[in-house]
Amino acid sequence: EDQVTQSPEALRLQEGESSSLNCSYTVSGLRGLFWYRQDPGKGPEFLFTLYSAGEEKEKERLKATLTKKESFLHITAPKPEDSATYLCAVQAPLGGGADGLTFGKGTHLIIQP
Amino acid sequence: KAGVTQTPRYLIKTRGQQVTLSCSPISGHRSVSWYQQTPGQGLQFLFEYFSETQRNKGNFPGRFSGRQFSNSRSEMNVSTLELGDSALYLCASSMGGGDTQYFGPGTRLTVL
Numbered sequence: 001e002d003q004v005t006q007s008p009e010a011l012r013l014q015e016g017e018s019s020s021l022n023c024s025y026t027v028s029g030l031r032g033l034f035w036y037r038q039d040p041g042k043g044p045e046f047l048f049t050l051y052s053a054g055e056e057k058e059k060e061r062l063k064a065t066l067t068k069k070e071s072f073l074h075i076t077a078p079k080p081e082d083s084a085t086y087l088c089a090v091q092a093p094l095g096g097g098a099d100g101l102t103f104g105k106g107t108h109l110i111i112q113p
Numbered sequence: 114k115a116g117v118t119q120t121p122r123y124l125i126k127t128r129g130q131q132v133t134l135s136c137s138p139i140s141g142h143r144s145v146s147w148y149q150q151t152p153g154q155g156l157q158f159l160f161e162y163f164s165e166t167q168r169n170k171g172n173f174p175g176r177f178s179g180r181q182f183s184n185s186r187s188e189m190n191v192s193t194l195e196l197g198d199s200a201l202y203l204c205a206s207s208m209g210g211g212d213t214q215y216f217g218p219g220t221r222l223t224v225l
Binding site for chain 2: 034035
């Protein structure tokens, strides 16, 4: 059974204090790993897709990396508007090309001014 | 390009009733997936439709069903509602084949 574990569950940082969020996964043949950001009462907002170990992607203050067993979301010099829940999800090969993501429980990030 | 839309945004029902939720995908997307989000279980996959066919189903009882129309719009139905069905129901669309899924704002269902 595919599993995704995110840590820490919650993280409180001061504005400008860089840190990393972790996503560990066990899946038979990773098809893709996805990072989303979710604000309270809203749907998840897509951030990154990673497909193979060693891949890295960046967007503003965020950088996502992938190894064979885990992914990291690095946040550099965060601002209060970066406060949100960050979700990691994996997609495994399914018959007939079917889709379906397995999500972790998320990391609730608070950036204090 | 318009994003994924879901209607209604909020819904209050009582136990035993049934409910139908609607999702309109991004133009050109043929895959629609549905998810249930609760504080305790997080985001859980319900089912996925592609070209009007259900291709994949999560571990939910048969009370949860769905369908997709020829224009890729999708509906999800929950029959005989239980208190535990209270959740945020999210729809996501993609081109299919493992492509990135884009989520709608969700429908908040409260069962009393």
